[in-house]
Amino acid sequence: MKKLRKETKNNLITYGIVILTYIIVQILVATGNMSSLMQGLLVPFCTYVIVAISLNLTVGVLGELSLGHAGFMCVGAFSSALFSLAVKDSFTVAPLRFLCAILIGALSAALIGFLVGIPVLRLRGDYLAIVTLAFGEIIKNIINAIYLGIDGNGIHISLKDAMSLGLSEDGRMLIKGAQGITGTPHDSNFTIGVVLVLVTLFIVLNFMDSRSGRAVMSIRDNRIAAESVGIDVTRYKLIAFTISAALAGVAGVLYAHNLSTLNAQPKNFGYNMSILILVFVVLGGIGSMRGSMIAAVLLTLLPEVLRFMADYRMLIYAIVLIVMMLFNWSPDAINMRKRLMAKIFPKKSQKEEA
Amino acid sequence: MAMLEVKNLAISFGGLRAVSGFEITIEKGQLYGLIGPNGAGKTTAFNLLTGVYKPDEGSIVLDGVNITGKRTIDICKAGIARTFQNIRLFSDMSVLDNVKVGLHNSNEYSTFTGILRLPKYFKTEKAMNEEAMELLKVFGLEEFAAYNASNLPYGQQRKLEIARALATKPKLLLLDEPAAGMNPNETKELMDTIKFVRDHFDMTILLIEHDMKLVSGICEKLTVLNFGEVLCQGDTSEVLNNPEVIKAYLGE
Structure with missing residues (x-):
């Protein structure tokens, strides 16, 4: 039972890092040592950390590749922003409204993830990557084309333009095609973001260390053997993928409620974003939630910190990517890390060897 | 009643009849061996029993329950567990x-x-x-x-x-070449393990093996497959002395 304790300890360290970071940031903000630019980045940090953890569930635990996680974020963002905007005037308790928005965002992303997963997860191979790649683009383009308004007669939807909605005088436009949703209440803040990060970690870490999580990992390690011991492969793949999609939806909710104008661009919900999230996961270490978190924060922070170098910014960004890759995956670097750890914590490493 | 009763099992891949007319009856608590030259269809027979392949013909009855054509996970729930020729652990x-x-x-x-x-x-x-x-x-x-x-x-x-x-918690354990890649000492230890499993868990065991020392040492009954068909069936010592088996295995 020594192993169990080790895992619990590891998880507690991960939670601890998040809470410690939160406290440090709060102290920095309170003492006025944080620029307003950085303060503006705090909620995006949480967003990217959540979506990186969620993708790591698909890539690291389930062992499937998803290239459309920005699409699930997009679904969560728009469904929840739509809800918040629609009830903004009648539902004034902000925290409660945001809680409902989170549930709606998570559920709609989960539903879409489930529907995408049903046909694809029955297959073997890289089909999930291909289908999610297409899915991400489809969602982004659909949302760019939707016009949605509400009036006394109910909800009007059009894929053409605002005029064809035929809203009556008292009607309100909610989604304005490529202009997206404007006027979403600013319900999210850093504290809520950190709480959501903790909840995401709680869900994913507990899932990994449970009967279902073991089933999912056994499928990743050896599908045929998993079937032979009675694991329902499709079922558990679907469960993991749906949870992953729901959490990406939560990240979308956080993202949407931090901006007054939400629209689906390649930059925030497109293919580039999906790849960026995958970069967080790969560089942070596939299967390591803590690594994804650190990578997400570092790689979001870096372009901003390097802003003063203007021309060389992306060059340095690329170098950091390569160095992180080497540090995490090269056998020599791993050995060096182990030796360093042994020097710094001699006792601990001895115990591990024994 | 027999623990496993297989009748007239057959499967073809394209034009190749990999297994045909495969019959086997295993009593509860028996240690049963399935032998035959390479490519005789032994592993295919295992895959048929565990639902990896669906048989074209024939029936499989486990402890009175017909499990023919069921999914692997349902067959596992019904009580057949297996190991693999090339080890498949969750690494x-x-x-x-x-x-x-x-x-x-x-x-x-x-x-x-x-x-x-x-x-x-x-x-x-x-x-x-x-x-x-x-x-x-x-x-x-x-x-x-x-x-x-x-x-x-x-x-x-x-x-x-x-x-x-x-x-x-299976009723029947299938072992696919458990001694493959083992040295004589390890094989000896494995034989004890298999016997122990049978006695300790009151298990019925069907195993594929090439190591004749292991087969003659622990199996009570044998079935010999050759070219997808049953060549000979019976008590271990009888089967191993059967001239046809010797011919198929060792050449003349």
Whole structure:
């Protein structure tokens, strides 16, 4: 039972890092040592950390590749922003409204993830990557084309333009095609973001260390053997993928409620974003939630910190990517890390060897 | 009643008749061997029994229940567990977790319970840990419980695969070349393990093996396959002295 304790300890360290970071940031903000630019980045940090953890569930635990996680974020963002905007005037308790928005965002992303997963997860191979790649683009383009308004007669939807909605005088436009949703209440803040990060970690870490999580990992390690011991492969793949999609939806909710104008661009919900999230996961270490978190924060922070170098910014960004890759995956670097750890914590490493 | 009764089982891949007219009857508690030259269809027969392939013809009855054409996981639930010719462990999971995956269907709680850590989670996990450790102890693997499965030595990996199969609480255990790649000492140890499993768990065992020392040492009955068909069936000593078997195996 020594192993169990080790895992619990590891998880507690991960939670601890998040809470410690939160406290440090709060102290920095309170003492006025944080620029307003950085303060503006705090909620995006949480967003990217959540979506990186969620993708790591698909890539690291389930062992499937998803290239459309920005699409699930997009679904969560728009469904929840739509809800918040629609009830903004009648539902004034902000925290409660945001809680409902989170549930709606998570559920709609989960539903879409489930529907995408049903046909694809029955297959073997890289089909999930291909289908999610297409899915991400489809969602982004659909949302760019939707016009949605509400009036006394109910909800009007059009894929053409605002005029064809035929809203009556008292009607309100909610989604304005490529202009997206404007006027979403600013319900999210850093504290809520950190709480959501903790909840995401709680869900994913507990899932990994449970009967279902073991089933999912056994499928990743050896599908045929998993079937032979009675694991329902499709079922558990679907469960993991749906949870992953729901959490990406939560990240979308956080993202949407931090901006007054939400629209689906390649930059925030497109293919580039999906790849960026995958970069967080790969560089942070596939299967390591803590690594994804650190990578997400570092790689979001870096372009901003390097802003003063203007021309060389992306060059340095690329170098950091390569160095992180080497540090995490090269056998020599791993050995060096182990030796360093042994020097710094001699006792601990001895115990591990024994 | 027999534990396993297979009648007239057949499957073709394209034009190749991989197995045809395969019949076997195994009584409860028997240690049964399935032998034959390479490519005779032994592993295909195993895959038919475990539902990896669906048979074209024939019937499989396990302990009175017809399991012909069922899915692998339903056949596992019905009570057939197996190991693989090339070891298939969950290599990135701990030894303990490998066995706990085997306990998946006998210790249930929902995904929801697992995430929220409801009391049932702790109760079931505790029971699973105890049961898994007990199985590991039987195979002398308890000290490796926290190791990654892929870090075990070869012989231990074989044992872990058997332990994992036993965790599903099968009625019939299928072993696909358990002694492949083992040295004589390891094979000797394996024979004791297999005998022990049969006696300790009151298990019925069907095994594929090329190592004649192992086969003649522990199997009570044998079936010989050649070119997908049953060449000969009966008590071990009779079968191994059958001229046709010697011809198929060793040449004239």
